[in-house]
Amino acid sequence: MWRSENMIQQYKTDFESFLRKAADKQQQQILVSWTEKVGAIDPLRFFANGSSLEGNRHFWYSQKDDLYLVGAGPAILDMRTADEWEHVIESAVVHNLSLRAGTGPVAFSGMNFQQERERELWQDFPDTQYRIPAFTLTKTEKEYYVTINQLVDGSNIESQITTILGQLEQLFAEKDLPALQTELIRKEELESQAWKRLVKEATDTIKSTELDKVVLARAMKLEFEEKLHAAGVLRNLLDTQKDSFIFAVENGSACFLGATPERLVRVESGILHTSCVAGTAPRGKSETDDQMIGNALLQDSKNREEHQYVVKMITDVISKYSKDLLVPDGPQLLKLRQLQHLHTPVSATLLPGASLQQIVQELHPTPALGGLPKQESLDFIEKKEPLERGWYGAPVGWMDSYRNGDTAVAIRSGLLDGNQAVLFAGCGVVKDSDPDMEFEETAIKFRPMLEALEVSE
Template identity: 45%
Template sequence: MVEVKEETIRSTLDKVIRNLQSSESKLVSFTKKMESINPLHFFEAGLHLHMERSFWMSTLDDFTLVGLGNAYTITAESGVSGLDKNWNTVLTNAVIHNPYKVPGTGISAIGGMDFDPEKPRSDLWDAFSKNELRIPIFMLLVNEEASYLTVTVLVTGKDDPDRIDQILTEQEEWLVSYQAKKQQKPTIIDKKEIEPEQWRKLVQQTTSYISESSLEKVVLARELRLTFSEKIGITKALKDLMESQPTSYIFAYEKDQNCFIGATPERLVKVEHNELLSTCLAGTAPRGKTENEDSELGYQLLHDQKNLEEHNFVVQMIRKSIEEFCVDMQIPDKPVLYKLRNLQHLYTPVRGLFQEGYSIFDVIKKLHPTPALGGEPTEEAITYIREYELLDRGWYGAPFGWVDSYQNGEFAVAIRSGLIQGNKASLFAGCGVVKDSDPQAEFEETRIKFLPMLNILGG
């Protein structure tokens, strides 16, 4: 990775292109500080330039990334390790101008991966690679202090730097000046539970299997299919998620007229300035209709032995998974409540100092899938899900997030999510099945977990 100082994008392009053979290519990235930019206006503007869009927002950290266009896409059939290797190869050959080095600037990528790469793919996820990171042409970072715009292009020795600079300048002027128009929610004209009776039977079958095997828990997911009166506006959906889920990670990723979108409360891992943070979010209760009822439900959750044991199991799993990457680990003795609009969870942060020689992908490989999304023991649970679950999860329940050229990054577990396809949407939700689980109760729990996405889409 070559760092360039005191340059303009035009002079950087000229210098790089002159030193390339006609058949060679290289990524060139240029970051500058901007006046305040509304990330949703910027996101909507990309639609009118026919650019595939990506979005990440950590609401609690006041940190938003908006990616437009595709300078380079990194994929890997060999899993997370292959993604890590290919990402580093790209960075090694890149030229970067970035005097700020703020997390999310320089060359940054947004992407996700399959929950289970060995699960046969259905038509639903045809557009998505099993592991993919996209480096946008335009990446906007908006944090609590400022806005930054990173422009990244792949150039060859045959390219004309003046022409590239002209195109990028015209596009940038359009993007930063665009004012999005108000959008309306479309009307749901059909709502279909996918194989509800078969799903309940699967829960019953699973309880019997758990009673007779070494499995303790299996997380089973299902799909709700919606049809709308018109095409769904992604910008409107993001705006409503930001307003209704103020303690979540808001994300979206467009691919070939499809958009994977959601608001998840569950961080998998964050690395910033060599500090690592993972969190356990396991144990769930509904929110109360009154303040007293809400407090009582929260109190019961904090003192429920079953939920506390399951929560502690996940905390210890996280500790064991990341201790080889960290020193000075810090884990609270007891969980606290993490309240969302529709649900409240038991929450425990796990922190440590990230050691040199590792990347965020090493941690992802260790942590995914968590017991909260797979089951216990993990390997046996995933094998069971692969064989019996009625749903192709695709990117649902898997790591989704971002990484930059300075080894900063953050990935969340992509739950409370859906796949939008024009005027249709598939929503996904799961629950942990144990030997005493009641199929109807589990079915109702997934209905509650559909609500964050269902509500913002007009359900």
Template identity: 35%
Template sequence: MEPLRGDESSVDPGETTIATRGREVGPVPVGAVLRELPRPAVAWSEAGQQVAAGGSAATIAADGPGRFDTVRRAGEALFAGRTVASDLPRAARPRLFGGFAFHEDDKDDGQSQWDGFPDAQFVLPAVQVVSDADGSTWVVATATGPSAASTADERLGEWAERVASLDDELPTGGPGIERRTYTPDDAGWRRQVEAAVERIERGTLRKVVLAQALTVDLRDELSVPAVYARLSETYPDCFRFLVAPEGGGQFFGATPERLVSRDGRTVTTEALAGSTGRGDTPEEDEWLASELQESAKDSHEHELVVEAIKAQLDPFATSISTGDRTVRRLATVQHLQTPVTAELAEDDHVLSLVEALHPTPAVGGLPPDEALETITETETFERGWYASPVGWFDADGDGTFAVAIRSAVATGRRATLFAGNGIVGDSDPDREWDEVQLKYRPVLDALE
């Protein structure tokens, strides 16, 4: 089997040719595919569609304040030279998968768990297996360069044969957890929340989202494909993602929060803020949901997010509408949710919308600049790609990005999980601590 190295490490407008070939195959378990694929590897699941991809036909990376625009322009240049097999469904056509760091200056120092994760990185996979919502599964091979067509044909033949022989032999249980370390700990968290509340009361800061890191030492080596498969089973209605660069850790999660989707001039997103747990009985579940809907603190926090999203989309849109506020139930937590839909005035690229919306008040705060300053001054760990935009975009400028919460970055026998909560003027440190612990459960359950 050929090694899947990058056909091109940079994008040169006018000189790059992309060839994509695909073949429909029988159903293939996503975890088994991820086990076989080389790095860089990515996985993405949404709305009944699953993608597992490895190797790089081309890679785009960017650092600094212009990273969104740099990636957009490089992607447009890359896709300008594409040739696509005419029988491929839309879901199997070339897409760039990746994401961004939360802060634009999260420099990789080669010593943290975020080694290998620059401010922005996107990969055009050399091989991907796509299971579409209609039940079809495709193996897709992509190549770039002067001999792109022949390379893609050869690559497709080899990987279609390999995928057909895969079995689903993955660990059935998690690696187990030996030790847990919180940053900050209980006392430190209380001090941070109280300081944030004081800052809100005396100034113009209205809300800030403070996060916590939970580092777990594992009993056995971590199988990320197995954990990803378990997250897909338990959280089928969430966006599941995996980003594993060529070197360093692997970042994965199951997030309920869409940042934005663009399909032509139609934009879809939602506000997701305000949380409570799940009940042990249907009656307790309903009681908790009613309490969440009636909570003045949670309603205030939620409305701040709704209004901010509308304001961020307003410069791009001819119209913006919001749906009814509902309670979204997940396996371990319930959230207030309000859908937001907009129609674009121009053909703005999805990355332009990503840049405008990140960070949402659900992971940053309001006003944005003051909230980010508070986060930078308060948090004692590196957010890296946590709470950042992760997803994909294509040649038409369409795409979907989720907010990378309910997530962890892992290497060997250690994983660092992240969770946060919105702090407003009447926040209680003990309640905020309890809500943060609920948000670790998706990944913790998959690891235990």
């Protein structure tokens, strides 16, 4: 069995020497980052152990790329713009022999769906966030890396080393994961009848104005006997939502987490990948039933129209920043545990000077999360939807110092805070939408998080 003491001792010599040399050359604070390949560490245990440290935690898992990223410990830098990140990286002193995507300095990112007048539910979540934590664990395929990030100005090196080594010992401790055994006290679907009336208002507006589509969301509030542990919910999501991007972002006492099927943009070694996901149906109870439902989804005019909106908008934006665009002739079926979607994968080569964050800013929100035309749909949501969306439906992800990164659209998600959870679900409304059917679609979309919270419907 590989033991953490081996790595702690290694850091005590190698990292201390590196930190001192970096500090000797500096007259002001700079980011110093050290990455080392280590033995196997359970990413979920690393996340759970991070609750014993000061600071907020982050979790990212992409089954498609076999990649885990876990951030823990104090925030070394908590930035509000991608420009700040670029400025920090320009002067950073980095030791990283692997150069693998997701190693070295990593900023975990997230943002609001749009500006909101009131921020009660999401008060601990800023409009935009790029955070570099003190520690990042990267698991890529069968390799594990740990990165330490520190701000260094030449003073207090000895105390920094002592603190870092103590925190590492806590992160590598072989503790049991916290259980999720807590009883549900109350479940409330917020303003369900009002939401159906809003869908009807949206269809009437679409028929009489230039609005073509608007995505409306609703919430469900759950209350439990005891505090919810994010690690336990993540464990259930990892077990049940294997084909999704699984994420968690902790701010203050609240943790926003979920399992989303929808990638926004990934960039690795200059190659861009994105995923157009729109159009939804449930899974069938048998293989034959499932195939019939999937075929019906592929032929359904409402869903195909909604899907094509998304494909056109995303490819129009990506073409500004890339070349050699590859787009399939038609959508495929993306089959998840409870749902299946129309799905069109797109890839391209990034143009020189283009960045992940430029594309994310222009893509968000896609027609799958906002509507069409973009501004008209956002205006309708802002004026009519009573829900405080916060980070729901917005991009969450990460980027490293080598211009690699990934973002997913934060749907199939919930906000945990103490013994409460607020879950979110949405659907695209077009001129022929039926309020009862759209309500049922959102009910299906609550299922992944309800299952992760071990709540029966």
